[in-house]
Amino acid sequence: MERIGIIGGSGFYSLLESPEVVEVDTKFGKPSDKIALGKINNCDVAFLPRHNSKHNIPPQKVPYKANIAALESLNVKRIIATNAVGSLRPDYAPGEFVLFDQFVNMTNNREDTFFDENIVAHVSMADPYCSELRELAGKTLEKLSIPYHKTASVVVINGPRFSSKAESKFFSKQGFDVINMTQYPEVVLAKEKGMCYLGIGIVTDYDAGLEGNPEIKPVRSDEMLAVFGKNIEKAKDVVKELFPSVYEKPKCNCVDSLDGSIITK
Numbered sequence: 001m002e003r004i005g006i007i008g009g010s011g012f013y014s015l016l017e018s019p020e021v022v023e024v025d026t027k028f029g030k031p032s033d034k035i036a037l038g039k040i041n042n043c044d045v046a047f048l049p050r051h052n053s054k055h056n057i058p059p060q061k062v063p064y065k066a067n068i069a070a071l072e073s074l075n076v077k078r079i080i081a082t083n084a085v086g087s088l089r090p091d092y093a094p095g096e097f098v099l100f101d102q103f104v105n106m107t108n109n110r111e112d113t114f115f116d117e118n119i120v121a122h123v124s125m126a127d128p129y130c131s132e133l134r135e136l137a138g139k140t141l142e143k144l145s146i147p148y149h150k151t152a153s154v155v156v157i158n159g160p161r162f163s164s165k166a167e168s169k170f171f172s173k174q175g176f177d178v179i180n181m182t183q184y185p186e187v188v189l190a191k192e193k194g195m196c197y198l199g200i201g202i203v204t205d206y207d208a209g210l211e212g213n214p215e216i217k218p219v220r221s222d223e224m225l226a227v228f229g230k231n232i233e234k235a236k237d238v239v240k241e242l243f244p245s246v247y248e249k250p251k252c253n254c255v256d257s258l259d260g261s262i263i264t265k
């Protein structure tokens with residue numbers, strides 16, 4: 001049976017009807033946590049807390065490959081992922097939601113491919129996020145009257161520290177919209193598996209501040225978590241409302257992501 005994967009904070013656990021927790025091991029090691037299998041609106045789902053339910057795995061240590069491989073082993077073909085993000089522009093305000101359509105990788109030393117042994121493949125990342133799921137999520141956010149932005153380029157930094165003011169200004173000037181620490185390589189690894197990946201960001205802060213607006217102070221993690229906590233119920237409503245439409249036969253072509261990309265004969 002196919003399942004929809006959900007990756008996010010442990011608050012999503014309560015969305016599942018009759019959950020059963022399973023321990024999964026992969027050739028890349030154990031995923032971030034045990035995986036909860038259950039149903040949402042009669043659809044089969046597998047939920048994985050990215051930072052463990054104790055929130056003891058920092059962004060640079062998340063076992064991204066094991067997480068995606070574990071979900072794949074549970075027959076997950078589509079992933080809905082939620083993330084806290086900092087805003088790099090004044091019109092993307094805290095409390096608003098964004099749908100990622102592009103990423104920029106500024107992390108380092110993260111294992112970011114399944115194609116690093118005996119096989120050469122160059123998978124296109126031109127469009128990393130599933131267009132069909134983004135459209136469904138947009139309709140859902142509109143239906144629930146949650147303010148959101150249809151597009152967002154997310155720059156992913158290694159963390160766990162936040163940006164300096166100069167870094168934040170640099171990212172803003174590049175035209176990146178939001179900043180986060182976990183989108184890379186999560187989305188890339190899902191794409192390499194031909195999965196659909198939806199990245200929903202919840203804006204929690206303005207990163208290191210906004211240029212020309214001294215009243216906005218740089219982000220602190222306690223304040224970021226407070227804003228995230230206030231919006232978690234909305235995020236759960238969005239995810240719940242996406243079912244059962246996300247479970248219907250995909251109309252996108254994410255499953256063909258590997259077509260023409262493997263070079264090894």
Ligand SMILES: [Zn+2]
Nearest residue numbers: 130196252254
């Ligand atoms: Zn897709």
